[in-house]
Amino acid sequence: xxxxxxxxxxxxxxxxxxxxxxxxxxxxxxSTGFLSIKQYGRSTANDYISIGDVVxxxxxxxxLDPGFGFENAEVEVSIGMMLGNEEEYVxxxxxxxxxxxxxxxxxxxxxxxxxxxKMSGAYFSDLNYPADGKAVLQEISVKTGVPIDxxxxxxxxxxxxxxxxxxxDFDDAGxxxxxxxxxxxxxxxxxxxxxxxxxxxxxxxxxADRIGTIVFRWYTDTAYTINTNRxxxxxxxxxxxxxxxxxxxxxxxxxxxxxxxxxxxxxENPVMTQEILNSIYERIKNFQFLPVSLSxxxxxxxxxxxxxxxxxxxxxxIKVPLMNVTQEFDGGLLTRVxxxxxxxxxxxxxxxxxxxxxxxxxxxxxxxxxxxxxxxFDYVHGKVAEFNALSAKEAAFEAATAQNFAAVYAEIGxxxxxxxxxxxxxxxxxxxxxxxxxxxxxxxxxxxxxDIQDLVxxxxxxxxxxxxxxxxxxxLANYATVDLANVSVGAIKTAMIDIxxxxxxxxxxxxxxxxxxxxxTANKITAG
Numbered sequence: 001x002x003x004x005x006x007x008x009x010x011x012x013x014x015x016x017x018x019x020x021x022x023x024x025x026x027x028x029x030x031s032t033g034f035l036s037i038k039q040y041g042r043s044t045a046n047d048y049i050s051i052g053d054v055v056x057x058x059x060x061x062x063x064l065d066p067g068f069g070f071e072n073a074e075v076e077v078s079i080g081m082m083l084g085n086e087e088e089y090v091x092x093x094x095x096x097x098x099x100x101x102x103x104x105x106x107x108x109x110x111x112x113x114x115x116x117x118k119m120s121g122a123y124f125s126d127l128n129y130p131a132d133g134k135a136v137l138q139e140i141s142v143k144t145g146v147p148i149d150x151x152x153x154x155x156x157x158x159x160x161x162x163x164x165x166x167x168x169d170f171d172d173a174g175x176x177x178x179x180x181x182x183x184x185x186x187x188x189x190x191x192x193x194x195x196x197x198x199x200x201x202x203x204x205x206x207x208a209d210r211i212g213t214i215v216f217r218w219y220t221d222t223a224y225t226i227n228t229n230r231x232x233x234x235x236x237x238x239x240x241x242x243x244x245x246x247x248x249x250x251x252x253x254x255x256x257x258x259x260x261x262x263x264x265x266x267x268e269n270p271v272m273t274q275e276i277l278n279s280i281y282e283r284i285k286n287f288q289f290l291p292v293s294l295s296x297x298x299x300x301x302x303x304x305x306x307x308x309x310x311x312x313x314x315x316x317x318i319k320v321p322l323m324n325v326t327q328e329f330d331g332g333l334l335t336r337v338x339x340x341x342x343x344x345x346x347x348x349x350x351x352x353x354x355x356x357x358x359x360x361x362x363x364x365x366x367x368x369x370x371x372x373x374x375x376x377f378d379y380v381h382g383k384v385a386e387f388n389a390l391s392a393k394e395a396a397f398e399a400a401t402a403q404n405f406a407a408v409y410a411e412i413g414x415x416x417x418x419x420x421x422x423x424x425x426x427x428x429x430x431x432x433x434x435x436x437x438x439x440x441x442x443x444x445x446x447x448x449x450x451d452i453q454d455l456v457x458x459x460x461x462x463x464x465x466x467x468x469x470x471x472x473x474x475x476l477a478n479y480a481t482v483d484l485a486n487v488s489v490g491a492i493k494t495a496m497i498d499i500x501x502x503x504x505x506x507x508x509x510x511x512x513x514x515x516x517x518x519x520x521t522a523n524k525i526t527a528g
Contacts, residue, residue, distance in 0.1 A: 033064030052200025056115035070097035133157035217305035231296035242341030298333025
């Protein structure tokens with residue numbers, strides 16, 4: 001929970017509150033013109049409690065045009081209060097804006113925190129394994145440029161290599177023969193996924209704090225209390241208190257379990273060990289709560305991971321761990337919170353990669369083929385994208401620079417390619433400085449200017465031809481008009497002309513050895 005001044009703490013819980021908003025983008029800043037701000041938290045575990053969640057947040061903003069731009073800028077969004085004649089602001093966090101839209105002077109955009117904007121690239125480690133968990137986090141911090149706070153993580157968590165089982169062949173009965181190899185644990189995963197797996201090993205979840213630092217949290221009780229006069233009539237609770245009785249974790253093709261019972265927190269982690277899982281269960285086995293959803297008079301100091309107390313209208317005291325926090329500002333402030341619970345019969349395998357899409361996802365987009373540490377695979381928007389190989393059913397880029405690009409369907413605004421090989425290409429318009437083509441098959445071709453070294457044509461219709469040198473084996477012409485013909489010996493082997501109009505013909509001595517002429521009219525003939 002954010003620590004504000006005592007005056008702020010008193011004013012936020014009182015009546016007659018007066019809020020303001022502020023946004024900063026580099027040297028530009030404004031605190032006027034805001035129509036609405038909504039901040040949403042998003043967890044990889046969705047509506048179930050889990051360990052190793054990656055909780056990221058984003059803001060949706062509508063405001064009057066402030067006179068400066070937000071495109072791809074990291075902005076700080078804050079909501080504050082008037083305390084007498086002074087203002088005190090509480091930062092909601094640092095967010096990177098995407099695709100601002102201007103509609104008649106009203107700017108609308110969505111901006112994402114650093115987990116989404118900077119931690120979605122492919123992670124390939126340079127460390128030797130087994131490696132200390134903190135060393136892995138330090139490498140992720142260096143590669144992404146995002147600070148990571150490890151002050152509340154215990155020592156001694158070692159991360160081993162990941163076992164990869166593949167089908168190598170089949171025996172005589174048709175059964176697959178498998179081969180097990182080992183590789184660095186998170187190669188081909190995104191930084192975001194790796195953070196979730198590492199957080200799971202420490203029994204925590206991961207989030208970005210208000211200054212953009214990656215932090216690891218578990219649910220912590222606070223002294224924050226909401227009485228009946230502070231929340232709205234949308235309080236809903238589950239009938240049963242959720243008490244985790246076991247943790248089940250899938251590790252490759254195997255499943256390990258700690259504890260015994262039906263309320264099972266189900267995880268997936270390629271490097272989890274039985275020893276670590278037992279330790280996690282001992283720390284969280286007494287964690288119990290009643291799943292709750294409610295909205296109340298807003299308080300921007302609350303964080304995911306806080307445990308607050310709600311006094312309901314029946315006199316019950318409810319402890320609520322905040323698993324999802326939403327803030328809505330439109331001049332006033334409304335806060336919505338939720339806590340989730342689930343049992344084995346209701347849940348499916350949960351974890352940072354959800355429903356095993358992680359490996360399919362990685363095989364298609366990453367796995368040693370993607371070079372680059374910054375790519376968002378939930379939603380990609382980039383002015384320039386550089387890949388060694390990308391296979392996708394549909395991809396849209398404003399500009400892409402690629403050495404090898406494979407796609408079933410791609411819509412590309414601008415493509416800069418060093419070398420392109422295409423089996424079939426349909427092109428509406430092409431401007432080519434230089435083209436070297438082995439074979440051209442065209443139903444129709446319009447060429448303004450063509451400089452051709454060697455041309456083989458079966459049928460040609462030519463309106464006008466200027467030919468310096470022509471060697472013709474057989475010439476068939478229904479009508480030919482020749483102003484001047486200079487023919488060397490043997491240049492024309494056979495010429496068949498149905499109608500010929502020859503103004504001037506100069507034939508070298510001996511060029512005609514035998515001529516069959518049906519009719520000859522001559523004004524002057526000199527004979528030996």
